[in-house]
Amino acid sequence: MAITIKDVAKKAGVATSTVSRTIQDHSSISEKTKKKVRSVMKELGYQPNLAARGLVNKNMRTIGVILPVSDGTVFKNPFFLEMIRGISKACNEKKYMVALASGTTEEELLESIQTMSKGGRADGFIVLYSKQKDRIIDYLHKENLFYAMIGKPYEYENEIVYVDNDNQLAGKDATDYLLALEHKKIAYIDGNFGQMMSSERLSGYKQALLSAGINYNSEYIIQGKSTNLSQKETIKELFSSKNFPTAVVAGDDLIAMELIYSLKEINLRIPEDVSIISFNNSMFAEIVQPTLTSIDLHVAYLSEQVVEKLIEFIEGKQTLAIKIILPHEIIERNSCAKLNKIT
Template identity: 85%
Template structure:
């Protein structure tokens, strides 16, 4: 059986990332540790693969971009596509390549990441999501690999480089926008109930209602499953009830677009009967009718910042975990109306 970078790490008593950085002759590794690791490599007969040789010559550096577990729908989401595009552009400017890590299950995704890490095929990783009890984050943290996140982490917050928006404030601002239009019966509808950004936006929604002294109706909060049409069934039930909402804060533009089509099926007009505001300000906001009011999270800048901070860590320019919180703004279009039904000026 071929000797792997993990075998070298185990024998030398160091992390796999230390072996990888020794192969790169990285300045963050002491000469004493490098000498020890190289001795073990020679003893075991370990030969770095072509990717690692490229790293030694500084002709190839790679950042692994970790996508959330998905059946493929993530590649249809403009939010992730825009992030990948922004990360690729920023990496290219810093002479880094990009490798995507994806999987249909958590086990498959983790295996993909482990293969990249153990083979020395990535200098560091960018995680494009944040969820609770994530084995991927546990692995990256345990192996002391260089990684950064887009989104606030559930764990190790003070030990991780991350770039994010203030999602609680964004959720509050979205709700406040509808409150300013005299809506009081406001629903919060999302699918990503296990992700940090959804949790924080929901907290912002609740905060806005509390500060406006409006009692929150738990029936107005839908965090539906994507399978078996769970979300569709809940939305239909909500809007056929005796006291339906007049406005919706939608988890993202894709969900908002689904809601627009669904509400039209049950003979409700947007924005005359129901106003909708969402997040991301993606290409879909201009593709639906009416065009969608959405909160712009400045995804391109988000992507640029996470690459910059991670590369600083990889290259030893930064040693402390830092967080960067970026601003957001509401882009007004035609999906929201005054609660009275009168057109906005």
């Protein structure tokens, strides 16, 4: 079994970050400690990987941005495009370059990241998603690479730098907004409940309903790609029934926009028949008709913060894993109306 940085840290009685900074010959580590760590590295036969040696030479200054596994639709999602744009802007200001890592399968994505890390092509990584049983996170963690996440991690929460919104609260606030408009039959439609973000918002949705004394209806919870024909049929079937929901919490603006088109096909009007609130406050929220009431997650600031904190870690200015939770804000437009005004 290969000797890892954790083995060195344990043998030397120091933190893994101390070993990393010794490899970088960082000024924050005393010469006495460096000597001790290097002695243990030699004793155990530990060889820093190419990425670590690149850090010593300080010749990379590149952040790898890891996108979720996708068939290409991720590049059509304004949320990810805005994050990439925000990260690129923040990296430019810090004199770092950006390299994207993507793949149509988990194996393909992992291979891309391994090529970048073993080839010394990135100082650290930013992961733009969070899901359970993720081989990508396991690899980054096992290899002791510098990385940060946008979103709350399923594992290693106290060991990872991450920036997020309170998605459970955001889901609750979205549902409470519709409840305040006197809606009781509220659906939740999202693209992927395997993501931490989606599962937390769903939890907030359920919490809001239960707090209002309403038992959530499992038929009102729909997941899966909105472009999937079976999901479109499920949505049309639900909203064609006598007991159709009068309001929807949609997972993002793109889902909400596609929902509007689907409901128009069965002659339902927004917001006269169905109110919709969504997330991200993207450009779609303003161009679709009617314009969407949407929760602004302040993506630009979120991107700026994750870059800043990761670079602090890379450059040895920060040694503790920290989390930052940013506020959200409901931007009211024309897709929601009070129930008693439209019935």
